[in-house]
Amino acid sequence: MRDIQNESDTRKVPLQKVGVKNVKYPVTVLDKLHKVQHTTATVDLFVNLPHNFKGTHMSRFIEVFHKYHENLTMAHFLEMLEEMRKKLNAERAFGSIKFPYYIEKTAPISGAASLMEYNCAYEAEVAEPLNGGEYDGTHDGERKFYITVEVPIATLCPCSKAISEYGAHNQRGSVKVRVLYKDFFWIEDIINLIEESCSTPLYTLLKRQDEKFVTEHAYDNPFFVEDVVREVYLGLEKMNFDYFTVEAETEESIHNHNAYAYAEKG
Secondary structure (H helix, E strand, C coil), rough: CCCCHHCCCCCCCEEEEEEEEEEEEEEEEEECCCCCEEEEEEEEEEEEEEEEEECCCCCHHHHHHHHHHCCCCCCHHHHHHHHHHHHHCCCCCEEEEEEEEEEEEEEECCCCEEEEEEEEEEEEEEEECCCCCCCCCCCCCEEEEEEEEEEEEEEEHHHHHHHCCCCEEEEEEEEEEEECCCCEEEHHHHHHHHCCCCEEEECCCCCCHHHHHHHHHHHHHCCCHHHHHHHHHHHHHHHHCEEEEEEEEEECCCCCCCCEEEECCC
């Protein structure tokens, strides 16, 4: 059958990215407590296309991804992209998946169990080795892999507490951490670090005695968004990441705007 994608194009316009976007697919990722977790990802997969090719083979993206979807560890994600790059005869391959990650949490006093959702993402790029051979880790820029973890939090305003005779305004927000992959780590460890760096973590299920504990705990641990970002930053440094970003944003309860802070290392 005629393969139009492989036919020549005379317009001499190279494309940096071509591929498939917004693919919904079941995936399996590692889970610290249960070994693996089944979830559903939104997937974007691309390769570069030289100016002399008319198109790429879209079906091959799904073929390769399907092969790996039941074992998408951090290391296997890079292997998947390298196989995709080779199968599509490309110099570079790009991929991102966004997926909800669930952890069972127990309420602090009652012990009532429920599942908390955390939004996570993998973003990676692989390139053909400069020496034209197999990847050996000696050339900068051949492989880049970022992991993003977003955690819902609550903060209580230190200033409001200091100036008020009783009470203090508090708000719900989120912290997003993006790290450059170097060595294996658990998503749960990033989540725990963030939840320990705010006024109080959030829960899906709380009984009345739990609500009392959580609100009082937040009152005893006031944090600005600046405080949250600095605490998470110091924790990530101890985990020996070479590059990371931390951003916190809260929906202010008595202001018609959000509060925001950001820090970057590397």
